[in-house]
Amino acid sequence: MISVKGESPIRVLIVDDSVIVRKAVSDALKPDPEIDVIGTAQNGKIALEKIPALKPDVIVLDIEMPICDGFDVLKGIRKLGIRVRVIMFSTLTERGASQTIKALSLGANDYVAKPSSGTKIRSYSEGVKAVASELTPKIKQFRKRPSLRGTSSQKTLASPAKRASITPIRRRPLVRGIPQIIAIGISTGGPEALAKLLPHLSGSLSVPVVIVQHMPPLFTKLLAERLNGASKLKILEAENGMKLEAGVVYIAPGDYHMEVQSGGGQMSVVLNQKPPENSCRPAADVLFRSVAALFGNRALGVIMTGMGHDGLKGLRLMHEKGAAVIAQDEASSVVWGMPSGVVEEGLADKVLPLDQLAGAIELSVSSRRAPLSAQAR
Numbered sequence: 001m002i003s004v005k006g007e008s009p010i011r012v013l014i015v016d017d018s019v020i021v022r023k024a025v026s027d028a029l030k031p032d033p034e035i036d037v038i039g040t041a042q043n044g045k046i047a048l049e050k051i052p053a054l055k056p057d058v059i060v061l062d063i064e065m066p067i068c069d070g071f072d073v074l075k076g077i078r079k080l081g082i083r084v085r086v087i088m089f090s091t092l093t094e095r096g097a098s099q100t101i102k103a104l105s106l107g108a109n110d111y112v113a114k115p116s117s118g119t120k121i122r123s124y125s126e127g128v129k130a131v132a133s134e135l136t137p138k139i140k141q142f143r144k145r146p147s148l149r150g151t152s153s154q155k156t157l158a159s160p161a162k163r164a165s166i167t168p169i170r171r172r173p174l175v176r177g178i179p180q181i182i183a184i185g186i187s188t189g190g191p192e193a194l195a196k197l198l199p200h201l202s203g204s205l206s207v208p209v210v211i212v213q214h215m216p217p218l219f220t221k222l223l224a225e226r227l228n229g230a231s232k233l234k235i236l237e238a239e240n241g242m243k244l245e246a247g248v249v250y251i252a253p254g255d256y257h258m259e260v261q262s263g264g265g266q267m268s269v270v271l272n273q274k275p276p277e278n279s280c281r282p283a284a285d286v287l288f289r290s291v292a293a294l295f296g297n298r299a300l301g302v303i304m305t306g307m308g309h310d311g312l313k314g315l316r317l318m319h320e321k322g323a324a325v326i327a328q329d330e331a332s333s334v335v336w337g338m339p340s341g342v343v344e345e346g347l348a349d350k351v352l353p354l355d356q357l358a359g360a361i362e363l364s365v366s367s368r369r370a371p372l373s374a375q376a377r
Contacts, residue, residue: 009036010139013056015047015073016040016089017065021114024124025060025089028132035139044068048076051084058085058139061108063099070099074106085109085142085334087135097218101226104191109334110138113216141188141307141335177297177322179365181207181244181260181267185284185314187214187306189334191223193354195230197304198249200358203232207365209249210238210260210269210291212284214306217254224251240271252282259290267294278310284338288314297322300364302357303348304328306338312345319347326350326360 012035014025022040029035038054041047045068047059059077063070070088077084088103088111090096100111112134115127186193190213201209213220221237227249228235238250238258244267252258256271277283284303288311291299301318303311305328315325327339327348332355342348352360 007034007143009034010143011036011038011055011057012139013038013047013050013054013059014040015042015044015059015065015070016062017042018062021062021089024128024131025135028128028135029139031132032136034143035136044070044073044076047073048080051077051080051082055082056084058087058142060087060089060112060135060139061103063088063090063096063103070103071106074103074108078107087112087138089114089135094218094222098222101191101219101222105195105226107192109142109192110188112138137307141337179207179295179300179324180298181291181295182209182300182302182361182365183287183291183318184209184211184302184304185288185306185311185338186211186304187280187308187310187335187338189305190214193305193328193334194223194227196354197357198227198231198233198235201231201233202362203247205233205247205362205365207246208244208267209233210244210252210258210287211249212252212258212282212287212311214280214282214310215254220251220254224249227251238269238271240269242269244268252287255281257282257286259286260294261290262294278308280308280310284311285314288318292318292321292323295321295323299323300361301325302327302361303339303342304354304357305333305335307335308337309341311338312341312347315342315347316345324349324364326352326357328357329353 012029014022014037016022026037029037038056039050041050043065061070061073086108088100088108090100090111091114115130215223224235224237233247233249235249237253242250244260250269257274259270261268261270277285288301299318301315301323303315319325325348327342329351330336332353333339343351350360
């Protein structure tokens, strides 16, 4: 089977204990010529037996299954040493969200919520369409696999034709003004990446950290709680009006944009539900714009693994204000979408693998600096 683009289709294995769910997911994916459903499994034990022979590119994985659940599958994949992307297919409930966050920390790459009775789905065909609309783009985001050519220096990785159309960006040192805030934008692969980044930041970090992670409500709260338990820094889901404090990490809540502002002699975060940007709410662009306006060159922007290009426009503005920018490299990103545009446009001062980001962040704020105040610049 060859896709319409002349490339081999993405090989997908569906793992769920419900025969109805397995059929619905199969029916949702099969019409797409870029996807090949190569098999199904009713529990994790059968899935682990099939994986070496079927060699799937992507596994759509349920969590709660008899004999061997989704967590066991993730651990088994790690032991097998097989490179495969995993999308969790779980319920959008507090229990389902908690389990999904755990799965993402164990190596799952993304997730899709199963349609529920509250989604106004009136028939099987509507359910299939709903699954297709959510799951298909999640699978296709893995079409371009991370390469093994990671770089620790500034490089423009666009094609010659694209490079010719890119406006030259002025070069400057990594730190121009000691950052008084770290702003991070991240999406697909984010929970696992943040779990590897934040625990390596010291508890004495002298600036606040603000993060936009593309996730729905409830998920962001549970993610913050999980990360807080593993980190020296205080990590929490942001609330409207919270004062920015050094050594505290603020994660934007699902379905709310997050910005920073000054007033009353202090810095704080503000939340709003203005229209989505880049199909996202929260959006990294919204956060980065506010950081650029308030902190100017005394900020550090970090763009990490994720699909799409949210954050590009905001980082362009931060760059123009003199802020430093770091991008996660291709090899360590689950999906090199968000960082790629930043690198191709020449906005990144450094392009680093995930395991070097914490050190670079610490280094950027290690010099003596004035206390955080309402006069950011």
